[in-house]
Amino acid sequence: MSVGTIHRPARCELVETPDESELTMAAESAESGIQPAIQVTGISKRYMQNGTPLVVLEDVDFEASDGEFVSIIGPSGCGKSTLLNIIAGLDQPSSGTIYGRTDEDRLGEVGYMQQRDLLMPWRSVLDNAIMGLEVQGVAKAEAQGRARALLDDFGLAGFGDEYPHTLSGGMRQRAAFLRTVLADQEVFLLDEPFGALDALTRSQIQEWLLDMWGRVQKTIVLVTHDVDEAIFLSDRVYVMSSRPGRMTLVEDIDLPRPRHQDMVTQPRFVELKAQLLTSVRGEVAGG
Numbered sequence: 001m002s003v004g005t006i007h008r009p010a011r012c013e014l015v016e017t018p019d020e021s022e023l024t025m026a027a028e029s030a031e032s033g034i035q036p037a038i039q040v041t042g043i044s045k046r047y048m049q050n051g052t053p054l055v056v057l058e059d060v061d062f063e064a065s066d067g068e069f070v071s072i073i074g075p076s077g078c079g080k081s082t083l084l085n086i087i088a089g090l091d092q093p094s095s096g097t098i099y100g101r102t103d104e105d106r107l108g109e110v111g112y113m114q115q116r117d118l119l120m121p122w123r124s125v126l127d128n129a130i131m132g133l134e135v136q137g138v139a140k141a142e143a144q145g146r147a148r149a150l151l152d153d154f155g156l157a158g159f160g161d162e163y164p165h166t167l168s169g170g171m172r173q174r175a176a177f178l179r180t181v182l183a184d185q186e187v188f189l190l191d192e193p194f195g196a197l198d199a200l201t202r203s204q205i206q207e208w209l210l211d212m213w214g215r216v217q218k219t220i221v222l223v224t225h226d227v228d229e230a231i232f233l234s235d236r237v238y239v240m241s242s243r244p245g246r247m248t249l250v251e252d253i254d255l256p257r258p259r260h261q262d263m264v265t266q267p268r269f270v271e272l273k274a275q276l277l278t279s280v281r282g283e284v285a286g287g
């Protein structure tokens with residue numbers, strides 16, 4: 001396979017005869033080198049619970065640039081899934097903007113893999129994988145062809161016609177990720193995707209995910225409660241406070257790539273881990 005079989009629309013259209021403002025914008029973009037794929041500004045979210053307002057998110061700023069791998073960690077119940085739901089367009093903020101907008105038509109702009117793999121038990125692996133493409137109106141045979149071409153890369157060779165119950169936990173997660181990748185968005189949101197996996201499978205799938213991310217060059221936002229996982233995978237890690245969730249720390253992960261599991265004992269990794277753990281524990285203790 002080659003990831004070349006993934007049909008990815010160009011993020012920026014080429015303009016045949018650019019005018020001055022387009023040239024200026026292109027120059028500015030080239031100067032900064034990267035563009036924000038997600039920009040969340042001043043998001044707050046309130047729910048009503050038993051007639052009382054519950055503030056879940058408060059003045060949250062968050063950014064992920066094109067092609068970045070960014071993680072969010074924080075105590076349980078601090079609003080991480082709520083934030084992803086808002087970015088995905090499944091929920092709306094009470095105030096604040098996403099991508100500089102306040103409108104509601106973000107649904108379908110990002111690929112979203114939630115905590116449970118949500119594979120349909122009555123559909124084969126292949127037919128689960130093509131669900132996003134079917135929604136987009138791609139003909140079934142064409143969609144199946146695209147999925148089949150990627151089975152090998154996703155460690156699912158020979159399992160395309162099998163049903164989810166025959167797969168291991170790691171294979172189910174890769175099948176769910178295949179479905180997310182095939183839907184071909186520029187941004188993937190992954191909510192605790194490896195939480196149910198044992199440690200060995202988890203570290204294998206982390207390395208696999210990094211390899212895949214390097215090849216598809218998409219933006220990934222990962223929610224995890226695992227500090228090691230966040231450091232190992234990410235370019236940047238956000239720590240959220242306990243509810244109401246706010247961003248309390250943003251840490252650039254300056255470890256070289258490619259990354260390998262043996263890095264977790266190296267001094268810089270250990271130092272970053274100590275900083276993040278102090279911040280997370282402060283939140284748990286304070287919350």
Ligand code: ADP
Pocket residue numbers: 047048049054056074075076077078079080081082083243
């Ligand atoms: P996390 O992902 O960090 O564990 P969540 O975003 O799932 O946290 O939930 C944050 C808080 O918001 C929780 O207290 C939860 O009960 C509450 N919550 C989430 N969704 C709703 C909803 N639709 N209605 C009311 N409360 C909600």
